[in-house]
Amino acid sequence: MVQTVQPKRTYRTERIMLPTGYKIEVVEKDLTTPIGLTITDQNELLIADAGITSGKGKVYRMTATGPTLLADGFNPPLTGITFYKGNVYVSHRGVITRVSLDGKKQDLITGLPSYGDHHNNRVVFGADGKMYFGQGTATNSGIVGEDNHWLKRYPFFHDYPGAYVQVAGENFKTEDLLTDGAKDIARTGPYSPFGVPVYPNEIIKPMVKASGSILRANVDGSGLELFAWGLRNPFGLKFDRYQNLFCTNHGMDVRGSRPVVESPDEFQWVRQGMWYGWPDYTGGLPVTNPKFKPEGQSQLRFLLARHPMVPPKPIAVFASHSASMGFDFNYHPSFGATNEAFIAEFGSEAPETTGGKLTPVVGHRVSRINPSTGKITVFAMNERGVPASESDGGGVERPIDIVFSKEGELYIVDFGYRKPPGTGEGYIPQTGVVWKVTRQPF
Numbered sequence: 001m002v003q004t005v006q007p008k009r010t011y012r013t014e015r016i017m018l019p020t021g022y023k024i025e026v027v028e029k030d031l032t033t034p035i036g037l038t039i040t041d042q043n044e045l046l047i048a049d050a051g052i053t054s055g056k057g058k059v060y061r062m063t064a065t066g067p068t069l070l071a072d073g074f075n076p077p078l079t080g081i082t083f084y085k086g087n088v089y090v091s092h093r094g095v096i097t098r099v100s101l102d103g104k105k106q107d108l109i110t111g112l113p114s115y116g117d118h119h120n121n122r123v124v125f126g127a128d129g130k131m132y133f134g135q136g137t138a139t140n141s142g143i144v145g146e147d148n149h150w151l152k153r154y155p156f157f158h159d160y161p162g163a164y165v166q167v168a169g170e171n172f173k174t175e176d177l178l179t180d181g182a183k184d185i186a187r188t189g190p191y192s193p194f195g196v197p198v199y200p201n202e203i204i205k206p207m208v209k210a211s212g213s214i215l216r217a218n219v220d221g222s223g224l225e226l227f228a229w230g231l232r233n234p235f236g237l238k239f240d241r242y243q244n245l246f247c248t249n250h251g252m253d254v255r256g257s258r259p260v261v262e263s264p265d266e267f268q269w270v271r272q273g274m275w276y277g278w279p280d281y282t283g284g285l286p287v288t289n290p291k292f293k294p295e296g297q298s299q300l301r302f303l304l305a306r307h308p309m310v311p312p313k314p315i316a317v318f319a320s321h322s323a324s325m326g327f328d329f330n331y332h333p334s335f336g337a338t339n340e341a342f343i344a345e346f347g348s349e350a351p352e353t354t355g356g357k358l359t360p361v362v363g364h365r366v367s368r369i370n371p372s373t374g375k376i377t378v379f380a381m382n383e384r385g386v387p388a389s390e391s392d393g394g395g396v397e398r399p400i401d402i403v404f405s406k407e408g409e410l411y412i413v414d415f416g417y418r419k420p421p422g423t424g425e426g427y428i429p430q431t432g433v434v435w436k437v438t439r440q441p442f
Contacts, residue, residue, distance in 0.1 A: 009417060009431045012394025017381050019336075024380065024437045027411065028062055031432035036080040036122060036326065036401045037413050038088065040101070043406065045434075046088060047413070051076035053429055057092050059099060062434075071099045079235070080122020080326070080401075084219075089123040091133055096123060096221060108221030113138065113209050115154045118233040118250075120215075122326070127243050130216050132227065134234030134247060137212040140256045141232075141287075142279030142303050143172050144194040147256035151177055156193045162210035162229030163275070166305040167191065169200030172257035188257065190279065190303040201305055212278050214247065214270055230276035230311060231268070236326045240339070245270040246315070246371070248324040248343060251282055254355030258303075259294045260287055261355070265318035267343070267369055277311030279303050284313040294355070316374040319362040321348035326401035332408030335439050341369045342379060342410060344399035347387060349418075361385050366399055366412060380412070380437065389417045396435070410437040 013024050033050040040046065044061060051057030057078025060067035074092035082089045088099040089108075096109040112120045118136020125131055138159045139148060150157070155178055167190050176184035176195060189198030198204075206226075209215065213229040214237070236248035247270050251263035264283040268276060280287055280302045287300040294300075318324050323346035331338050347363030348354065365381035382388060382395035389397055401413035416431035 009388070009397075009433070010392075010394040011433070015383050015388075015391075015393040015395040017378075017383060018437065019379065021440055022437055023440050024412075024435055026433055027436045028067065028434040029432075030430040031067070031416070031434070032429040033415055033427050034400075034413050034432040034434065035078060035415065037403045037411055037434065038081045038083040039403065039405055040083050041086075045411075046070065046081060046083065047434065048078050048081045048090070050078050050415075051092075053427060057090070059088060059090060070101070071103045071105055073105075077119060079119055082123045082125070084123075084125050089131065091120050091122050093119050096120065096131070096133065096217075109217060109224060111209070113157075113160060113207075113211060115157050116148065116150055116159075116211075118212075121233075121235050122237060124237050124239060124245075125219070126216075126239055126245070129219055130223075131219060131221075132214060132216050132237060132245065134231065134237050135209065135211065135213045135215055136233035136235075137278065141252045141258040141260055142190040143257040144188055144192070145172065145174050145257035146177060148194075151194055158193045159191050159211040159279075160207040160209070161191055161204055162213050162226050163206045163308055165191070165204050165206075165308070167198050167200075167202050167204060168302055168305040169198055169202065170301055170303065171197040174257055212276075214245075227272055228270050228274045228276065230274070230278045230281075230308070232278045234268075234270075236324065236343070237270075238327060238329065238341075240329050240371070241331060244371075246327075246341065248327060249276070249314075250323060251320055252279075253321075253353040254294060254357075255353060258300070259297070259355060260292050260300065261294055262291055262320045264320050265322045265324040266314035267316040267318070267324065267341070267371075267374075268314050269312070269371075271312075275308040275311055280307060281311050283317045284311065314374075315371055316369050316376055318345065318367075318376065319360070321350065321353060321360055322363040323347055323349070325399070326403075326413070328402045328404045328410075330404060330408075330410075332404065335404075335408045335410065337368075337370075339371065341371060342402045342404075343367050343369060344402045344412065346398050346400050346415065364396060364398065366396075366402065397431070397433075408439075411435070412437065 057074030116138025252260035
């Protein structure tokens with residue numbers, strides 16, 4: 001049996017391009033799939049391991065001698081942690097759990113529809129004292145099909161709308177993946193389990209726990225309600241100092257029964273009661289626009305016969321497959337322009353998400369957005385614009401979270417290296433890192 005040597009990560013901060021006057025350094029290394037960071041009232045750093053490598057999500061304290069375990073046993077993927085009024089709120093697949101600083105756990109919300117492609121994401125708290133979090137969709141673009149690896153385990157799972165919707169009646173044909181050994185054909189409609197067709201103008205009932213939504217609840221998990229919907233995967237969520245709620249939202253991929261090309265990531269201003277366009281709009285444009293047409297396939301059609309509303313335009317759009325993730329706002333004049341959002345761009349997971357095409361040179365960087373103008377500027381990026389694993393440059397790999405400290409230090413959580421082709425799926429243990437960026441005095 002031939003054993004493949006996994007690449008060992010190196011760190012060369014001089015290979016990371018930053019604006020003049022900024023310094024980047026390693027705070028913690030040799031982590032495994034770190035996905036989120038939060039800071040307690042005592043300025044203690046807590047970091048979360050997604051758990052996709054070990055099978056259990058974990059929360060660690062960062063200490064002078066390295067990470068020490070605070071709590072574990074969370075359903076992978078753990079997608080985010082937030083410190084709020086003495087407790088840590090952990091979002092993991094299907095569940096929101098409160099963890100005290102002595103490690104005791106209490107599940108507050110369970111049964112979230114997170115068995116598909118995307119999951120419930122990081123919790124944030126508003127001035128109303130309520131918790132808000134994003135809930136991703138089950139599918140890429142509204143249809144359960146051969147690209148959904150969870151299908152045989154959850155054969156009746158599918159997407160759920162946040163309001164009554166009337167579907168146009170289009171069904172998509174694939175091989176029946178649930179029939180052993182047979183070559184039967186399955187016909188599947190939107191918001192339906194695999195193999196269940198819809199008819200023209202059929203009305204689909206809503207759920208509070210809707211796919212692609214922003215949900216809100218009391219701090220103890222009670223009173224769960226739908227806040228907004230029509231988002232594919234609202235991964236990053238944050239209130240600004242004026243209590244405006246923003247999110248990053250992932251565009252659709254070139255895969256499955258209804259592939260979409262050039263679907264951008266979005267930075268959205270989230271308002272109560274709004275529908276943001278999924279599965280029929282992306283980047284503020286209808287999917288019927290020819291630019292989204294897959295190569296060699298028919299022009300996309302709307303899944304819905306009527307839309308709840310004309311969806312709002314995004315504040316900004318990122319290149320397709322950038323994978324915009326966690327973000328934070330800068331309120332420290334000593335660091336730079338205030339009120340701008342600094343956003344982690346994880347980067348593409350090609351070829352699975354790009355229809356087999358090579359990895360585009362997008363993501364793998366930290367960008368900044370002026371929410372007033374929507375202008376995006378690169379803040380931190382490797383010299384060649386590609387991840388460290390492709391250039392052996394020792395720079396950033398897959399930024400996934402951004403957090404500012406009270407002192408104006410910018411922390412970047414870097415998820416780590418994917419396994420090389422031919423060595424299996426997933427990520428390489430002990431290649432994750434936390435970076436810190438500071439502005440140097442003149």
